[in-house]
Amino acid sequence: MFCSWKTIVSALKSKPMSTITNIRQAVPDRDDLAEDGGSSIYERLRDDIIHGRVKANERLKVAELASRMGTSTNPVREALQQLRGEGFVIMTPNRGARVRPIDEEFVRDICEIEVLIEPALTRWFVGIATKADIEELERLQAEIEALNFSDEMKHSNLDLQFHRLMYDRHYNRHAVDLWVRHRQILGAISRQFTTSIKRQRDVIEEHKELLLCLKRHDVDAAAVAIAKHVSGSGAHIVEHMRARRY
Amino acid sequence: MFCSWKTIVSALKSKPMSTITNIRQAVPDRDDLAEDGGSSIYERLRDDIIHGRVKANERLKVAELASRMGTSTNPVREALQQLRGEGFVIMTPNRGARVRPIDEEFVRDICEIEVLIEPALTRWFVGIATKADIEELERLQAEIEALNFSDEMKHSNLDLQFHRLMYDRHYNRHAVDLWVRHRQILGAISRQFTTSIKRQRDVIEEHKELLLCLKRHDVDAAAVAIAKHVSGSGAHIVEHMRARRY
């Protein structure tokens, strides 16, 4: 017999999930009046890439960016290196940085990975969900349905809360981080267009289906439901990107 | 219950990778991964972290690193930012960088993700594999068996070729990149100890099993085989890490 993965997992003490990263510093904003919007230079660059404000494969010159951002070159260089590590820009020695194209392929690739990861995360959640968790999810879902996409920004926030509740306590922080990053990218793209009526209905329906599976503690069905949800979301985004292209 | 190996495998049976949409498979744009000399400052830092030469959560001071590397602070800063983007260091504003601990948890997290991704990649390969591909794999496997772990370095290289042949042509570059990075990390850790006899036998056996599935064009069985392979590899590494700890 082989060593099942379960033995590894159980052998390791299930640890507290230290969420050190992602803490947006809420430092005293007293002097930061109408400066540069408060967002870091890294975030501005990343958003520009994700939202397509810079063309694919376009060259990113540090001096130009520095003057536009109102800083010197060094912060720009470091932001670019970070983006390089995350795969948003491609750097070649002595030749600078180019933006990695955020196209349909990119979105498809991300969604396909999520179709693999999210069901696994969901499976685990089904096993540890408490009654309070389910109730909280139903409350969020009720809010979502009440809102009914009248405010896309608020909906996105609620939807994030909904899924975060399921994934946030998972022991595999690496997988959750991956999900967060992928979700940020997809969310930034989605914000560029409005959700179609059909997709609105489907989203609510898929959430309902997922909730039913959770209440039945049906692991397999829940995994299938979330896979459908992710897949549908990805298809919706890709279609909008294609439509926008022409 | 935690997600055991079996549940993961059963989850794999239902879904092919391309559930999103069938975008024509564009040519894999395998361009970068530019090695700048081999011993860049970024690589040195990364290897130090992966190999555990710097302790977990240890503080990384730019000035100290700069003097040790024989350069000024700026290249170190940029290397740290890149590592931050890849998740190897954790940076907090005005407080510098700390190394992310590469412990059993980290390895387990990576392996669990690979247990999800690699079967999906393998499934696709089963569909596109030519006779020449199979023959090349068998040739590599024969070399591996002939070598029989007498040279761990060579074995690692052959094993990499074996799996790369299966994954390299996949259309989902993002998933393949993830695999490459995870494999680099695991490979760097594995290089610290010698493979146990039992694991040696298992590796060869699992490769053989995989080859049989490929020749039968049995997609599901191939996915199960590769999941077992990854899972076993992860368990082996984790056990060695724990043994070494004391």
Next chain:
DNA sequence: GATTGACAAAGAATGTACGATCTGGAAGTT
């Protein structure tokens, strides 16, 4: 006397400026 608070100084991260080096292309020569 022990604890706590303020305050100053050292240490370290972040930002700015400038020089060195490399690339790409245009002008000039054979």
Next chain:
DNA sequence: AACTTCCAGATCGTACATTCTTTGTCAATC
């Protein structure tokens, strides 16, 4: 027309200034 030379532009490396954190000391208070 092809090769060479040279220069503008951009990246990369070094040095320094600024700002924040940390720490250590001293005095005031309980």
